[in-house]
Amino acid sequence: MLISLSHIQRLYRSDEVETTALLDIELGIEAGEFVAIMGPSGCGKSTLLNILGTIDRPTGGSYSFGGQELTELGEAALAAFRRENLGYVFQSFNLIDELTIEENIELALIYRRMPKAERRRRVAHAMDHVGIAHRARHYPSQLSGGQQQRAAIARAIVGEPRLILADEPTGNLDTENGAQVMDILQRLNDEGATIVMVTHSPSHADLAKRRVDMLDGQVVISVRNAI
């Protein structure tokens, strides 16, 4: 088991109100899996993904990755964990406006202290992979939504992470672009990456190997797709 979540809980406390984003999550994910998470708006999908990505901390429960308990790690160790293991595709791209596409992608390698030449090579490869090499020197604002999403994916995969988290990677895209992105993700999965993807599209969910349905902060159904 690559990932195992048990009794994961995430409460948000603000002054008076207390929101339960995640109530009690039990979830195991094998290495090489492609999991699609579905559920109505506000059921906690993004929160779950954030916790998987360690950019948010659960208020209860345990999260182990490759046998290591992550909830006990400090800030610096988590940063190192993300650096080494994780690729993140956001729902709203989250590219840095002031950097070019190339620089945005390179950012995922910079914190690994990789030699410049090696970084260049990998960035070029990742851009080829998603088909935006011709836009390398452009700034995000000069790209269409689909192109930005592919750049965001390139940034997620450039470090060859073991786990790719994608929050509605096709949400902002038209059918054509959405299909392209799914195609890329499937290829990455075929090459060995473990993928967890949030989506509202049943047809995209069907392209994954497993489908997890959530409701009110809990996992309700987890089914393997027949392939």
Next chain:
Amino acid sequence: MLMTIVRGVLRQARRHPVYVGLDLLGLALGIGVFLSLALLVRYEYSFNAGLPGVGRLVRVDEHWTPAGVVPLEEADATFHALPFLRQDFPEIEEALRLLGTTFRIERDGKFTRFDGYATDTSFFRVFGIGLSRGVADDALSRPDGLVLSEKAAMKAFGTLDVLGRRVELNRSGERSAHVVTGVMRPVRGPNLLANTEMVVPIPGEEERTRSCFQYWGSSCGEVILRLKKPEDIDAMRARMRDFVIRHASGAENDHVAIGPHPEKMYQLLLVPLRQTHFYDVNVEDSDDGVDRNVVNAIGLIGFLALVLACANTVNLATARAGLRAREVAVRKTLGATRRLLFVQFMGEALFVTTIAGVVGLVLCEILTPEIASLTGEAVTVSYGFVLAVLLVVIVLSGLASGFHPAAVLSGYRPAAVLAAARMPSGGRGAARLRNSLVAGQFAIAIAIIICTLVIDRQTAFMRNADRGYEKSGLLIGQQMRGSDPVLQRRLLDTLRSVPGVVAVGFGELEPAPHSLSHTIYQYAGPNGPVEIQMLFDRVGSGYFEVYRPRLLAGRWFDPMRGQDEGPDAGNLQDGTGSFNVVVNAKATVKLGFSTPGQAVGQVLTAGGLKARIIGVIDDVRFVSPRDPVGPEILFFDTLSRVPFVNPIPAVRFQGVTRAVMAERLNRAWTSVTPDLASNFQPADERMAAFFTGDERRGHIFTVGAVVALLIACMGLYSLAAFSAIRRVHEIGIRKTLGASGGQIAILLLRDFLRPVALACVLACPVAWVLMRSWLSGFDQRVSLSPLHFLIATAGAFLIATLTVLGQTFRVARAEPARALRAQ
């Protein structure tokens, strides 16, 4: 419109209290400092301006250029020239002699001191001074007349109605009876008479006996001329050389004249009184000289403080403009024109600067007395001037700080702003503007800090630097009048018997000497004859033990050896006799000896007088650290044959505190010469005037440095705060990609500190050039060490880091998930 502007500003203040607060405070501080320093500069520049008809008032200076010495200009001129001046120059309407004098009134054994002049009856006419009691034209016509300033009248009698009162004045031991014949009104603004408390006619006795009334080449006071027309001065200058040739030349042995060719070494210069304040820095015998460059530098600091504060406002306003983009877009969508918006933002900027201006005015009120006491100048807030300047400052800084944001804001295209996910930062141009402003601010602050450090080091160095004699345990007394050997011997004996006294000695020179007399000596050296001008001093037995100069070669005088005894007045005047002398190291250098030892045994001549060098001492510095120590020749005097002329007693003591010693010595002194106020002081007190000016101005620089740094930091702080808000999102992304908190902190710090680094690069060379030229004005000076630059830049970095650290940490530590949601 006005209401819209006020409401706009208030809403801003409520939304961003920190930005608006810092903005206002910085600007107010800048304006306050600027106004205060402007007042100080105006004060310095207005010296003598309050004298009626000052344009026609001229001081006659003597300029000496004897062969082989540094030229010397004196504010004093011989009174002997006055009748000739009147006679040869019809341009002169009136002329006046000013003999600076210290008066004392003795009451119950206590002396009250008054400063003033013995002068001519034309005094009040020439300076245009009105009398509040008495009649100006008659006040000084009787020989026992006395005119007091209003302040002095209050000080002496507690009332202004003092006409006809009888007073006995003590002028350095000489008593004279006077009747108060007038009380004079003060002259507006700073002027050469500001400290004048008493004016009396010149005593006929002095006029008959003192050499400065009878000889060319001897001076003891100032000659002031009132011309008929200001422009006459040029015509007079052109004829001055001929005037000197006509009246000051004479045979070689004519003591009234200055030799057959006086024009070769002697010039009379005319200095308009309006200029003397700055001019006098390089003039001897004048005590109110101020370096114009320093005054300008102070003005510049004030101006820079204002520029810094305006830069802040521009910076914050452009930064804030981004936050208001949405407001602008909505307003535009609702039909506001670009011009209307421009006017609104401009109006807001002006409104803010006006508030800052008012606060600045209050600050100026508070700061000015402080600055006045720091500099020792009687600067006061003059409202006409301040308000006029303030108005200009408000309008200019309002326009400066409002223009860029107003242009940027009113120029936003609404669609782009509304469609954008995030707030625009004003684009790359605005970011560059902000960074260069911060760099400029810090460059100015760092340069001022470096200058402050150097000035500080130099002033401290001057105070503590080696002066060639031992300062501690040394007290120097009042210069005695005359040459009465009995009185001189009695004083020495009395002082020697005071408990605690180790040694007592006379010299005719003292630290911060009142007068210097030079003589030209020849030396028939191996490489041809050398001629140098040497400072003359006559020292007694005990002098060596009192001052403890360092003997570099040969020996000191020995009272047991008759041939060590120095010349008398006749020997000196006629150039006869053969004597043993001690010279200082500088003299041996000027004479061309490579070591002090070589000079020992050599003979110098001045006319027929022979001086055999028996010893060489290290240079003893009695003069200002700005001036080089000149070659000096010392003669010995055991008081057995030759009396001293106006000697200065000095005492070395041990085992008691300075205060107790001074008290005992003063008492002993009074028992010998009750008429002459005693005044035992440590050497440093004597020399204080040489340092205080630089120290006071050093204080101003310190104030400037602190304010500049404060304002620059305010700017950096709000910029960091603003930038942190804008970058929360980016930081979230970077952290998701694996950046650690430390890496983020470094990234932010590097961005914030890049302009500071640039500032260092800009500031160091400028400060280096400035300080090198300032230091070159000192003979005794510190070297310009890189340490000052290191300290200043490191300090700036440290303070800048501390300023942004809070912001940096807040952003660097934020949970990425929260940061990403924040959009």
